[in-house]
Amino acid sequence: MALVIGRCLxxxxxxxxxxxxxxxxxxxxxxxxxxRGATKAADRYFIEFRxxxxxxxxxxxxxxxxxxxxxxxxxxxxxxxHPASDSEVPYVLGHFMPVAAETGxxxxxxxEQYRSASWRVMxxxxxxxxxxxxxxxxxxxxxxxxxxxxxxxxxxxxxxRSMGYKTPGPWLRPQQxxxxxREMNT
Numbered sequence: 001m002a003l004v005i006g007r008c009l010x011x012x013x014x015x016x017x018x019x020x021x022x023x024x025x026x027x028x029x030x031x032x033x034x035x036r037g038a039t040k041a042a043d044r045y046f047i048e049f050r051x052x053x054x055x056x057x058x059x060x061x062x063x064x065x066x067x068x069x070x071x072x073x074x075x076x077x078x079x080x081x082h083p084a085s086d087s088e089v090p091y092v093l094g095h096f097m098p099v100a101a102e103t104g105x106x107x108x109x110x111x112e113q114y115r116s117a118s119w120r121v122m123x124x125x126x127x128x129x130x131x132x133x134x135x136x137x138x139x140x141x142x143x144x145x146x147x148x149x150x151x152x153x154x155x156x157x158x159x160x161r162s163m164g165y166k167t168p169g170p171w172l173r174p175q176q177x178x179x180x181x182r183e184m185n186t
Contacts, residue, residue, distance in 0.1 A: 033120045034186055044068070045128035047121050047163075049156055049181055051174035052114040056091070060152045060174035061109055062159050064132060078105040079135050081155035083145050090145075098144035103155065116175040119182035121163075134162035153177045160185075 044067040051060045061080025068074050083090040084100040086107075093099050108114040123131065138158050144150050153170035160167050160181060168180040 031118050031120065033122065034182075035122045043122065043124045045123045045125055046073075047123060047128070047131050047159070048118055049121075049160065049178050050109075050118040051116045051178040052108055052111075053116050053175075054108065054114075058116060058174035059106065059109075060156045060177055061106070062135065062156060063110065064128075064135065076110065078109045079103055079139055079155070079159070080106065080109070081142050081145050081150065081152050082106050094145050095147040098146045098150065101142055101145035101150070103139040103142045117178040117182075119178060119186075127163075131159070131163055135159055138162075156181070 045065075046067060047062055047064040049060070050063055051058055059080065059082065061078055063073070063076050063078050065076040066074045081101050081103050083094050084102040085091075090099040138155065142150070142155060145152075148171065151170055153172065153174060156177070157167040157170055165181070166184045168177055168184065170177070172180060
């Protein structure tokens with residue numbers, strides 16, 4: 001009986017993963033900005049939920065920091081879950097079994113030509129400090145990457161939930177995930 005349930009669960013997870021991978025990305029989506037708690041000009045803190053194109057199905061992550069008076073990012077930080085390697089081998093293996101993860105910047109994260117969707121949320125300083133503390137906690141606890149069970153969308157969803165947002169399922173393509181996240185919360 002347990003073997004049958006295990007096989008059914010495996011088939012369901014594989015089906016959800018394949019469904020997310022077979023759809024196509026759209027052209028880059030417009031940038032969206034929401035004002036959560038930032039009410040004063042001095043409140044120039046932000047977190048941006050973002051996705052980018054990649055050779056595979058893409059990547060989702062968060063960019064956070066402060067903006068200058070012109071609205072440009074000042075020393076932005078990046079957090080997202082991905083395999084801990086520049087090699088494609090852990091990435092491929094991570095579709096079958098958990099592999100070691102990194103939770104920081106990855107190649108292309110801040111390059112505008114690769115951005116496929118984004119939702120920037122302006123925050124007050126206390127909101128920003130709480131969000132960064134939650135991101136740091138998630139970075140410390142995210143030790144593995146798995147395409148279906150511990151992927152980049154799940155990391156971003158954990159950040160969003162810590163801020164009180166509703167989140168879509170993590171099996172969408174990153175561009176679809178970020179777009180749906182914004183639509184569910186604006």
